[in-house]
Amino acid sequence: MPENVNLLPNFIHNAIDEDLKNGKYADGIHTRFPPEPNGYLHIGHAKSICINFGTAQKYNGLCNLRFDDTNPTKEDVEYVDSIQEDVKWLGFTWDDRMFYASNYFDKLYDFAVELIKRGKAYVCDLTADEIRQYRGTLTEPGKESPYRSRSIEENLDLFKRMKDGEFADGEKVLRAKIDMAAPNITMRDPVIYRISHTKHHRTGDKWCIYPMYDFAHPLSDAIEKITHSICTLEFEDHRPLYDWLLESLGFDSNTRPRQLEFARLNLTNMIMSKRKLRQLVEGGYVSGWDDPRMPTISGLRRRGYTPESIRNFCEQIGVAKSNSLVDIAMLEHCVREDLNKRADRIMAVLDPVKVVITNYPAGKCEYLPAENKPNSSAARYVPFAREIYIERGDFMEVAPKKFFRLKPDGEVRLKYAYIIKCTDIIKDAAGNIVQINCTYDPDSKRGGATAGRKIKGTLHWVALTGCLNAEVRLYDYLLKDEENHTEQSDFIKALNPDSLVVLKNCKVEPSVAWAAPGTKYQFLRQGYFCIDKDSTKDSLVFNKIVGLRDSWAKKKK
Incomplete structure (x- = not known):
């Protein structure tokens, strides 16, 4: 685990400090990073990874990696593998605490049954479009489903039959029974289970009903004894549902998870969806x-x-x-x-033009010392020979007054090497420069008699001898x-x-x-x-x- 990760004070840590001061979470702080395995992680997820793992580190706690694999239509093992690689590459470890929401499908089903028994969930036959129409707007309350008044016994029977595969995709859903007039639209009887006859990458064909994220997430947190569910700001409106589910199922307020939201990362010039x-x-x-x-x-x-x-x-x-x-x-x-x-x-020439140093001995190659990093004693040796490459943009045939690179009759210093002077240029039939002829001052390299001669321009270069394409x-x-x-x-x-x-x-x-x-x-x-x-x-x-x-x-x- 890297040191000093996300240790700057912030409102999340202030909230945790307050919880600890009030005697909550006596067993220690426990966070989680819960990606959906439906794509590769991006840099916005990196922020979440640093916050979750860094918060656990700050409080000497634990952080789980948990895959929210509740939608098999979009998930793939490729994404599971890539997510693990990314988290490890960033420097974090979950030890033996890698989990999947699918680990808890049996328990989640039992929780749904318990909600039905408590009169807090019902099976609804409305289509997805009808559910949206019944939900209302920000200024108008929703309308109750005609199936909302089904008896507990009927709901238990229908939900079991949903699990047993008797109904087609979309034919029925299980909804929480909360308040169709709630100011927060999320609380207007949200869907918590849907039918999907889709093979799951971990559970195969065992299930044909799958929990919705808003149902699986808080309960998975509770099962894992997570103390703080740290998520991005778009889940702020979902926090009342998070709390409602935990309260409705009797989780202790002193130990159950608390959701905290932070602003997601948006970067200029980047696509973050x-x-x-x-x-x-x-x-x-x-x-x-x-x-x-x-x-x-x-x-x-x-x-x-x-x-x-x-x-x-x-x-x-x-x-x-x-x-x-x-x-x-x-x-x-x-x-x-x-x-x-x-x-x-190192030196690399991206748009090369050849330079021939006409007074440098043909066939000679010398190796000149060059620094690997500033303030480092380590060095490498680069070959220098009669023919070299420089950047085409470092030469101008007709140059302005303040052009301090190579030009006709002008001098430049070659980095780590000699001072050269342009004497001639060779062009092809189309008028393009294909070769620049120069002479060099043999005493101008490091340690030479004229090494200290003041030259305004210094160019990088690569010798033809041994160079790589x-x-x-x-x-x-x-x-x-x-x-x-x-x-x-x-x-x-x-x-x-x-x-x-x-x-x-x-x-x-x-x-x-x-x-x-x-x-x-x-x-x-x-x-x-x-x-x-x-x-x-x-x-x-x-x-x-x-x-x-x-x-x-x-x-x-």
Whole structure:
């Protein structure tokens, strides 16, 4: 378990402190992270993971991982596996406390029977559309179902027959009997069980009725002796139902779970709806759930984000009671800040043009020391030879006065190497520059007689000798407009057509030849990059993680 996770004071911790002060939860604090296995987790779930596991850690308590697998029509073992991988990658462990709502299907059925026996639930034959019509509006009360007055005996018989598979999907539901005139629409006789003749990924064909989330969740919490059910703000209106179920079934108010809601994470330029992320995957707009443009934890991991940076981001944004939109630049700042400490520096040329140093001996190759990280004594050695590559954008044939890179008759310093001067350029038939000829000052490298000569421009480069070809994938935001996020109905029209640019003929220094997928580097003057899982020993692929410019740091000043 990582240290110092989400330890900043917040209203959730204040509420727990008050509960403990009042003598509640004497056996200790127990939280849970309850994902639905119907898709991959995204960075909004990372915030919830940090809050739930971090709160348990703060109070020396426990946190469970529990899958809310109550809707088999949308669930898959693939999602179960990915969720476990994501939580572990973020640095958290549930030990032996991994559970499923389906573990409790027998108990949940018994709880439903008990509600019927207490006159607090009934079987209803209205269709889904009719239930919506009967529910009323925010300004008008609902209308009672004509089946609301069924006897306890009839309801018990019908509910058993629902379980036994006598009825078709949608033919009947079990509803809580609360108040059709309640100001909170959630309390107007909500559905708590529905019929679904669907095979479940864990229970198979045993069940053809499944509990609704609002019924299964509080009771699963109670079964597991959860003390605080920490969830996002959209469940605030559901809290009265949460409490009603626990009270109606006789759970002790001093030990039963308490629901607390926090604001969900919304990020500019990001899609934060699991349903819409699924639409992107199934529609082929991205390559999969782990596409590096996706805000999924697996996508961020593949792109090169670190778990430390995500945890730090979740801690910095804090725990709020009201929804807001967080600037994605803040997340990128956290990633950049972490990678600056851990990523080795290398040189890579993304848009290469060849430079021939005409007075450098043909066939000669020397290895020059280069730093791996600032303030580190470790070094690597990069080959230098007569022919090198530089960025095409680092040369201008007709340059403005303040262009301090390479130009005709101009001088630049090559990082870790020599000062060179442009003497000539060679163009193809179309007028494109295909080669730049230069001379070098042999005494200008480190330790040489002219090493201290003042030159305004310093360029990165890669020698042809031993260099590696690489594909580099440059990623931009999925959404063009930072305000066009998940609530937009036709969000596909807001997708950024330039969210992925692939560069095919990049050149990278040979020190990365045997690096494993996931290895992160800072390309000098370019940004932070990560070796993608598509890489092979013969074909390197890099993902751009984040650039060097830190707009968030500037905003903070």
